[in-house]
Amino acid sequence: MDFATVLQVLDSTVRLATPLLFACLAGLFSERAGVIDIGLEGKMLISAFFSAAVAAATGSVWLGLLAGIVSSVMLSLVHGLASITFRGNQLISGVAINFLAAGLTVLIAQDWFGQGGRTPSLIGQGRWGNITLPFANALSDVPVLGPLYAQLISGHSLLVYLGLLTVPLTWWILFRTRFGLRLRAVGEAPEAVDTAGISVTGLRFAAVAICGLLCGLAGSYLATGLQAGFVRDMTAGRGYIALAALIFAKWRPWYALMACLLFGLLQAVALRYQNIDLGGLTIPVQLMDALPYILTVVILAGFVGKAIPPRAGGEPYVKER
Amino acid sequence: MDKLPPWADAVLVPLISLLLAAALSALVILGIGENPVDAFTLMVEGALLRSAGWGYTLYYATNFIFTGLAVSVAFHARLFNIGGEGQAMIGGLGVALVCLYLPWPHWTLALVAASIAAAIFGAAWAFIPAYLQAKRGSHIVITTIMFNFIAAALLNYLLVNLMKPAGQQDPATAIFPAATHLPTFQDMFAAEANPLFRGAPGNVTFFLAIAACVFVWLLIWRTRLGYEIRALGHSESAARYAGISPVKTIVVAMLISGGLAGLMGVNTAMGEAERLVMNSTEGAGFIGIAVALMGRNHPVGVFLAAILFGFLYQGGAELALWTNIPRELIVVIQALVILFTGALDNMVRIPLARLFARGRRAR
Incomplete structure (x- = not known):
């Protein structure tokens, strides 16, 4: 191997x-706030x-991203409604959301495009272009470091860099802001947060909404960055791998990056070599x-x-009467 | 919180949830520009008004009874077994090994042996998640999900690399010997003058599924083990105090659950395809969740819910055949049923309980 x-x-x-x-960090926010999410x-x-459909219809990848995020947040709110407001079983709600998405996407795709549950292939502005970082071309002749910079570090789409930036951002929000402290507290001891006069429901809904936003980015990148369009069941278990990465990382952002890179490497190797x-x-x-x-x-x-999950994970919070 | 009378809890709550799911499904059908009434009529015609339709409906229902019972038994111990899909896949592997590599003089013997193999293989696949939950507290939901994927990869490997006959393209085993052919409803009930169930895959395994319902009822409500399982489900600390071993009960409940899910392999591999194919389970393991939730974890409820989902499956296939509505409509309905009967249960229950309380006070 050269x-x-x-x-x-x-x-x-x-x-x-x-x-x-993206999906792993999405799960991190949700589960740190005590809402287990297998609906990633x-x-x-x-x-x-929705990213691919809107990008195909309008020719704008940005509008596609927006549509993707909105749809994902909507499903998040359904999860919030079931698991926070009505104190239902979070696991069952997650399962339902996975099926709802699997069914609805094909149903709507067939109705809108009539291509057997897929969107038309995206071209031009409908996809994320690759960004060439400064000096990438000039430095590519430098031995070892040049190609490393030009091919590995440069030349990805905007969302890849955004994903990498989300890691320190998540760390900062969770461990250096008041919001983050409260969010983690609500996942460990919601009764203490409630005693301090802060709304458990509000915090959990905020976490679930952030989870929806990040899942939206994940899905959008999948359909308009990694590939050019939507095909049925295109996530192919990635949501569950993200969940696995989250456990692997023991609910910590930097370790989440490591775990996702490891699982990404496994996928890349499996994709390139059939049998090793x-x-x-x-x-x-x-x-x-x-x-x-x-x-x-x-x-x-x-x-x-x-791997010890947040203590109040999966437990709906009931105020004492 | 106000309490509901038992009959309302058993019948009214699932019924209202079902109506909510049906209403939303109708809206979805309207949304994609089709007529819900026509669609429903077509589904009823295709699934219930012809004997062949019933043959398919009962074939699907057989799968869902097994997986629904599997989820129910685990639920009684307050364990959420999402691994029915993987357990059914491995159960099918057991069936294939028995049918392909052992000589059978008659289908009755083959059926008994295949059922035992399916149950053992399914139970074995549930064992590791069960043991890890019981001994090390690893969350059984996550481990069973992971085991579904591992089962799919394992089966893929075995079919592609070891069990596929030479020269065959698709990843599947050879056709099972003719002696292992299970009688279909057509073989059993059709006469020349009265061609019933023509071409439908429903077969004798349906009766095995009914027997499994009786078995689960006896197990849960008439044996010491069933009592222990339910006690553990209500309160682990109370069960422990009463001398019930949580480790043993968790493992045994999951083994029974996995075994029931594995039995589904008899219906799909031996009863229908007569060989083991890659995606023989077709998501039935997950439908078991909806079936168990709707059936309130009672065998009678599971049986009825399984028939309902069998009808939806067969009706959905008819819709896909005759209209522009894809089969995925059934996945949406399934999702809504799980959502309303499982996760949004309180949305129906709390207002209903209040209503009943008001009625009682008025009297």
Whole structure:
């Protein structure tokens, strides 16, 4: 394997990790506030569809992004309504949202475009263009560092860089602002937050809305950045991989970045090589596909440190009467 | 909070939730420019007014009874088993191994052996998540989701690399031997003068599903183990105080749940396709969640809800065939049923409870 191939694999790692990263941080906000969200997949999917559909209709990727975010936040609010307002089961609500998105996207796509549940392919301004960072071309002749800068660091779409910036931003919001402190408190001890006279419901709804926003970005990147258009069930379990990454990262932003890059690398390798030959021992591609899930189970089993979720996660908050 | 009378809890709440889901589904159909009344008529005609339609409806219902019961048994122990899909896939693997690699003189023997294999394989797939939940507190919802994906990858590997006959393109096993053919409704009930259930996949496994309903009822309400499962579901600390081992009960409840989900493989692999294909479960594991929620975790409720979803599935296929409405409409309806009967339960229950309380006070 030569240097150019390594660069290509790492390049696609960054691209494939981006939707995972947005979704993982989305889950982080929600679960840190005590609202478990297994509906990341559904929110990504609905955003992917509306981004692609609006971008195809208007020719503007920005309007597509907006539509994707709005649709994803709407589903978030349904989740909030069920799990915060009506104190329903958060897991069941998440499952329902995943199915709702899986069904609605194909139904509407068939009605609008009549192409068997997909949107037309996006061209030109309907997709995110790649940004060439300054000096990328000039420096590309420098050995090792030049190609590294020109191919790996430069030349991604705006959303990839936004995703990377969201990591420190999330860290800062959660650990350096008053809002973040309260948000984490509401996921650990909502009764204490309530005693301090702060609205548990309000904070949780804010967290759920941020989760919707970030899932919207994830889905939008999937359909208008990574690929050119929506096809049915295009998230293909990424929402669950993001959930796995969140557990892997033990609900911490920087570790979330690492976990998403790791899972992105696994996807990139599986995409490039069908079966990996390690001198007589062949690793089947299916093992690469399953590896994120297997690793998560190992982590959950507590063999590699203990993954302790926020204490009030999954519990609807009931004020005492 | 005001309490509801038991009959309202068992019948009225799911019924109102169902009506809400139906009303929203009608709006969705209107939204894509079709007529909900016509669509419903077409569904009823295709699924219920012809015997072949019933053959399909009951075939789907058989799947949903197994997965619905699987989710219910776990729910009684307050465990949410989302892994029915993976357990059913691995159950199908058990069926395929028994049918392909052992010689069978008669289908009855093959059915017994395949059922046992399906249950054991399904239960085995549920064992690791169950053990991790019971011993190490790993959240069973997450682990069972992960195991669904691992099951799909494993099955993909086995079908593509090991079990696919040479020269075949699609990832599936060889056709099972003719001796393992299960009688379909057509074989059982059709006569030359009266060709019933023509071409429909409904088969003798339906009766196995009914037997499973009786088994679950006996288990949950008539045995010590069932009592322990329900006690654990109500309060773990109380169960522990009463001398019930949470670890043992969690694992056993999940093994039974996985076994029931695995049994679905008998219907899909042996009863219908007569070979094991890649996506034989077709999401039935997840529909079990909706079925269990609607059926209030009672075998009778699960049976009725499974028939309803069987009707929706067959009706949805008819819609996709004759109109511009894709099959995904059923996924939307399924999502709405899960949402209203599962997550937004209180939205119906609280106003209803208030209404009943007012009625009582007036009297």
